[in-house]
Structures are given as structure tokens and as C-alpha cells.
Amino acid sequence: MKLQAPFFTFNPKSYFYGEKLLELAQKADTLAKKYPHLTILITAPYADLANIASHTQHIIVTAQHMDGIDPGRGMGAVLPASIYQAGTRAVFLNHAEHPLQLTALIQSMKKAKELGIKTIVCANSLEEARSIALLKPDVLLCEPTELIGTGQASDESYIQETNHAIKEIDPDIYILQAAGISTPEDVYRTLKLGADGTGCTSGITEADLPSQMLEEMIESVQRVYEEGKDGR
Known part of the structure; x- marks a missing residue:
């Protein structure tokens, strides 16, 4: 994928x-098939990865963490080869709820690259984003820790400053801006400010109709795509 x-x-x-x-x-898989020029990633608890991968075809099944280890010792660790076999094709690393020391982050990124798992590496400040960009992740998630789960999105200056700083270091890194995304309007605004992607947790999980909110947010991504295609 x-x-x-x-x-x-x-x-x-x-x-x-x-x-x-x-x-x-x-x-999400149905919407990904409907809009093939968009990419939709769904994370899941480890025990659900294989089940989701076996019942979908068009989304990227994503792990919420993994450890940079080979098969062998590692009681309780998340084995990259195991989640890859289960259908995982992308992974979040260094999230505020599961931060990594630099050595561990580098090792996890190395194992992901060996297996063909895309890396989405989190940074909670402009300085951290610059440092992580040097490691060449596939996606860099710029998300101030203090905004996670608040419903308050990053302000325009933060989004534009981090976008510029990362692209200046490596224009091939995709930028994910997702702090405080809670409405389809937040999705639209964030992408129009220059992010390559965005995402959501509580805006969907706490919605009265999570499936409808998911669809409306993805349709906002589609709207941005269509406007870009038309040169608007």
C-alpha cells in the first residue's frame, strides 16, 4: 500500500x-477505495492488527509502537517481524504517551526500514522536529504535547513554521499536523495550511456517531485534494 x-x-x-x-x-477501507488518491491509516491495539489487516484492503494498518528488536529475547516487547506478519505496514514512534530515547528510536526506525514498515515519528516541539527530521522518517508528526486531546488545534504560525523547518531539512518527509483536531473544519484548515496529512483520536472516539465523523473528516481531505487538483 x-x-x-x-x-x-x-x-x-x-x-x-x-x-x-x-x-x-x-x-475507512470503503472510503479509501472510493478515494484512491488519498491515503488512510488506521492504528489499532496490537491484538487487533491481524484481524483488521485480514478484513481490509485499501487502508494502511498501523501499529501504535514497536521495539527495535529481532526475534529472540524480549519478553513483553513489540516484535517488528511479528506485527509485520500480522499485516502492519506503518508504525507510530516516540508518541507523547510512549516516548523513546534516541538510541531506541533509531533502532526501531532501522528495523522498520528493513521490513518495509513506514515510520511516523512524533515531535512535540520545533526543536525536536528539526532533530528528528535528520533521521529521515517517512512522516514527521508535529504535535505539541500540551494540545493532545484538548480539542485545541495548533495555531497557524506553529503549523507553518514547523512545515517550513522540516521541508528545509528534507523535502521528502511528509508532515502530519494533528494536534487538537476535532472537526472536519479542523481537518480542512490544517491541510490548507500546508500539512501533507492530519489525523484524529478523540474527535472521532467521543463523537455521537464515530463512523459519520470519520467519513466527514475524510471527505474534508478529499475536498482539499480536489481544490488542489483544480488549482484553487
């Missing part, structure tokens, strides 16, 4: 799992 912009990530963390999450993943 190719990762291309614009893209949208639904990261349910540990709010959804099992059948409820599978239903949303299949909804």
Missing part, C-alpha cells in the same frame, strides 16, 4: 478495539 499525500490517520489509541474498531476500519 503506497503512502501518499494527502492522508488521514485515525488513531483510536485504547479507546476502541475489537468489533467496534473493525467496523470503523472497514468504513
Whole structure:
């Protein structure tokens, strides 16, 4: 599955799992088929990765973390080869809820590259984003920790400054801006400010109709794509 912009990530963390999450993943899969020029990534708890991968075809199944280890010792660790075999094709690393020391981050990124797993590496400040950009992740998530789960999106100056700083270091890195995304309007605004992708957790998990909110957010991504295609 190719990762291309614009893209949208639904990261349910540990709010959804099992059948409820599978239903949303299949909804996303239908939308990914409908809009093949968009990329839709769905994260899942480790126990759900294989089930989602086996029941979808058009989304990128994404792990919420993995450890940079080979098969062997590692009791309780997340084995890259195992989640790859389960159908994982992308992984979040260094999230505020699962931060990594630099050595561990580099090792996890190395294992991901060996296996063909796309890396989405999180940075909580402009300085951290610049440093991580030097490691050449596939996607750099710029998300101030203090805004996670607040419903307050990053301001325009932060988005534009981090976009510029990362692209200056490596124009091939995709930029994911997702702090505080809670409405389809937030999705549209963030992408129009120059991000390659955006995503959401609580805006979907806390919605009265999560499936409808997921669809409306993805349709906002589609709207940005169409406007770009038309030169607007």
C-alpha cells in the first residue's frame, strides 16, 4: 500500500478495539477505495492488527509502537517481524504517551526500514522536529504535547513554521499536523495550511456517531485534494 499525500490517520489509541474498531476500519477501507488518491491509516491495539489487516484492503494498518528488536529475547516487547506478519505496514514512534530515547528510536526506525514498515515519528516541539527530521522518517508528526486531546488545534504560525523547518531539512518527509483536531473544519484548515496529512483520536472516539465523523473528516481531505487538483 503506497503512502501518499494527502492522508488521514485515525488513531483510536485504547479507546476502541475489537468489533467496534473493525467496523470503523472497514468504513475507512470503503472510503479509501472510493478515494484512491488519498491515503488512510488506521492504528489499532496490537491484538487487533491481524484481524483488521485480514478484513481490509485499501487502508494502511498501523501499529501504535514497536521495539527495535529481532526475534529472540524480549519478553513483553513489540516484535517488528511479528506485527509485520500480522499485516502492519506503518508504525507510530516516540508518541507523547510512549516516548523513546534516541538510541531506541533509531533502532526501531532501522528495523522498520528493513521490513518495509513506514515510520511516523512524533515531535512535540520545533526543536525536536528539526532533530528528528535528520533521521529521515517517512512522516514527521508535529504535535505539541500540551494540545493532545484538548480539542485545541495548533495555531497557524506553529503549523507553518514547523512545515517550513522540516521541508528545509528534507523535502521528502511528509508532515502530519494533528494536534487538537476535532472537526472536519479542523481537518480542512490544517491541510490548507500546508500539512501533507492530519489525523484524529478523540474527535472521532467521543463523537455521537464515530463512523459519520470519520467519513466527514475524510471527505474534508478529499475536498482539499480536489481544490488542489483544480488549482484553487
